[in-house]
Amino acid sequence: MGERIKKAIGVQGDFKTAILPMINYSYANIYMGGAGYIISMYFTIFLTDVVNLSLNQAGIIVMIATVWDAVTDPVMGIITDRTRSKTGKHRRYLLWGIPIMALSYTLLWNSYGLDGKNSPTTAMVYFILVYILYKTAYTVIGVPHTAMLPELAPEYNLRTQYNSVGYLFNSAGMVPAFGIAVLILGIFGSGDNLTSASRQPFLIIGIVLSLFFGFAVFMTYKKTREPSSLGNKNDKLDVRYIIREYVLVFKNRSFRQYFFMSLAYQFATGFYANSKVYYIKYLANQYKNYAIFNAVAGVAEAGAFPLNYALTMKHGKKKCGNIVTPLMVAGLAIGLIMQSGGSFFWSALMMLSMILYPFGMSGLGFVSTNIFPDLTDVDELITGRRREGVISTFSTLIKKSISGVMAALVGFTLQSFGLVTGDTVSNYEKTSGLLFEQSASAVTGVRICVAVIPIVAAVISLILLKRFRMTKDDHSMIRAAIATKHRYGSVTLTDEQKHRCEIISGQKFENTWLGQPSGTEGTPHCLDKDENGNYIILLELKKEKEEKLND
Numbered sequence: 001m002g003e004r005i006k007k008a009i010g011v012q013g014d015f016k017t018a019i020l021p022m023i024n025y026s027y028a029n030i031y032m033g034g035a036g037y038i039i040s041m042y043f044t045i046f047l048t049d050v051v052n053l054s055l056n057q058a059g060i061i062v063m064i065a066t067v068w069d070a071v072t073d074p075v076m077g078i079i080t081d082r083t084r085s086k087t088g089k090h091r092r093y094l095l096w097g098i099p100i101m102a103l104s105y106t107l108l109w110n111s112y113g114l115d116g117k118n119s120p121t122t123a124m125v126y127f128i129l130v131y132i133l134y135k136t137a138y139t140v141i142g143v144p145h146t147a148m149l150p151e152l153a154p155e156y157n158l159r160t161q162y163n164s165v166g167y168l169f170n171s172a173g174m175v176p177a178f179g180i181a182v183l184i185l186g187i188f189g190s191g192d193n194l195t196s197a198s199r200q201p202f203l204i205i206g207i208v209l210s211l212f213f214g215f216a217v218f219m220t221y222k223k224t225r226e227p228s229s230l231g232n233k234n235d236k237l238d239v240r241y242i243i244r245e246y247v248l249v250f251k252n253r254s255f256r257q258y259f260f261m262s263l264a265y266q267f268a269t270g271f272y273a274n275s276k277v278y279y280i281k282y283l284a285n286q287y288k289n290y291a292i293f294n295a296v297a298g299v300a301e302a303g304a305f306p307l308n309y310a311l312t313m314k315h316g317k318k319k320c321g322n323i324v325t326p327l328m329v330a331g332l333a334i335g336l337i338m339q340s341g342g343s344f345f346w347s348a349l350m351m352l353s354m355i356l357y358p359f360g361m362s363g364l365g366f367v368s369t370n371i372f373p374d375l376t377d378v379d380e381l382i383t384g385r386r387r388e389g390v391i392s393t394f395s396t397l398i399k400k401s402i403s404g405v406m407a408a409l410v411g412f413t414l415q416s417f418g419l420v421t422g423d424t425v426s427n428y429e430k431t432s433g434l435l436f437e438q439s440a441s442a443v444t445g446v447r448i449c450v451a452v453i454p455i456v457a458a459v460i461s462l463i464l465l466k467r468f469r470m471t472k473d474d475h476s477m478i479r480a481a482i483a484t485k486h487r488y489g490s491v492t493l494t495d496e497q498k499h500r501c502e503i504i505s506g507q508k509f510e511n512t513w514l515g516q517p518s519g520t521e522g523t524p525h526c527l528d529k530d531e532n533g534n535y536i537i538l539l540e541l542k543k544e545k546e547e548k549l550n551d
Helices: 003-009 015-050 055-081 091-108 120-152 156-187 196-223 239-249 253-283 287-315 319-336 344-383 388-416 423-432 440-465 472-488 495-505 536-550
Strands: none
Touching: 015 055, 015 091, 015 120, 015 156, 015 196, 015 253, 015 423, 055 091, 055 120, 055 239, 055 388, 091 120, 091 196, 120 156, 120 344, 120 388, 156 196, 156 287, 156 344, 156 472, 239 344, 239 388, 253 287, 253 319, 253 344, 253 388, 253 440, 253 495, 287 319, 287 344, 319 344, 319 440, 344 388, 344 440, 344 472, 344 495, 388 440, 472 495, 472 536
16 A cells, blocks of 8 residues: 555554554455355345245244354353463454354255255255254354454554445455356346245355355454463353443443444345345336345445545544445435336436445444444453453344344235235236336335334434434543553543543443552552643554564
8 A cells, every 4th residue: 555545544554554554454354244245135035035035034034043143152252261372362263263154155055956835844844954053154154253353453443444335345255246246147047036046156156155154254264363361360250250241331322322223224224225126126126226226326336435434534423424324325215216217217216325335334333333443442441351242243233133033024014005025026027017106105114114113223223323422532542541540550540531431331430340449559550641632551562463473
């Protein structure tokens, strides 16, 4: 990277020390972005239109596997937090998860001839078990990878840079994965319409993509370095310990604000994602343009990245969400008026929604991703311990459980409103030569899932975002205070600094680990800054960490 570019985005240091570690960490994002993207686009309709399961059955499959994913996340978080290893707490699990991921992702797209019409129960049980296996693999890889970030990037803006590179690598996973899927479906004649004859191309997609994603995760394992965790001191592990760990998480006011904001955001994106394909195929009757719509949406989301990044680096982590989220709402609102037909007007309006929604959605997503690592520092202010795994998995425990329920709820809603899917539609269109028209009730059900609920949830998320209080200066002060107490046994803060700690943590300062006496209060240890306004102790610790990693 040229010096001008590095200066523009706020990166300090050369390529080897500043940029390369971000790239090495982000290889795994190719898997986490690409694999989930293909599942969100094709898995539900694969179950309903290829395997011929009902909408209810498809929703139950997704719900059970997602709830399993939510339950296993906290277990994995505790495991990583308690891991003692010379190579760190997280890296080994990435390697162990690769074979499980490759096997399960392949099986996910292979029905072994099972059909929802002839053997619905057997088909359901098979896909539940396979999807659970895949979700387990995702947990084994995803939880350690996410929990690793606060350790690798302790500084406020550095975390944004890591997440930004990770965002680019998400796209680097989504774009080729989508291209591979469309190419294979096109070669085998399944591009415009999915039927029972589309089984073989999906199996090929599963095999090819599992190899692609496995290699990406291996690169992160191979190239990433983190500090040794051999010095970890773990309390006795029992049920009371686990309950206490997760009760402590919710005492963190910043976490509570983040949690409910991101939960509302997930409702918006979850309902939209689970009903989008039915919106395009059965409400708008524009499935022939499905690949084009998704390509445009991907470009729009990626196109929002420079704006989101610039706003975040210049104005803080909330700004981009406040500015671009109204575009998300505008894109969703088009679903309230969309009509069936292939006329230029409706096609153009659908294309506009495919631009506005992902562009606006990226703002809240960028905010949520960048705020999250900072919550571990607020938790350490309260508890005195680094609990990246517990923090990340408590959030996903509830959000993923709700996500699974949303998938089932969308299926139940669409079916209860009378939406017809599968061979019933394809056989009618083959024999009559006409498009299958859904009932007015079914169209209403689609609108509720793809527009009404997402709009309400997006507005709520935006309102909650405005209540989040922590700034860059707050975060730097908290980290410096924590580092000072760890080094000297005590820290002396001004009344204003204590007040900010109370606002951010939601706790009386004297009730936090940072505010508790430690018997070394004789010598004051205040927070000092250099001429550039940076806390001195943080600069010292950064140099010490770099020296240890180099050794």
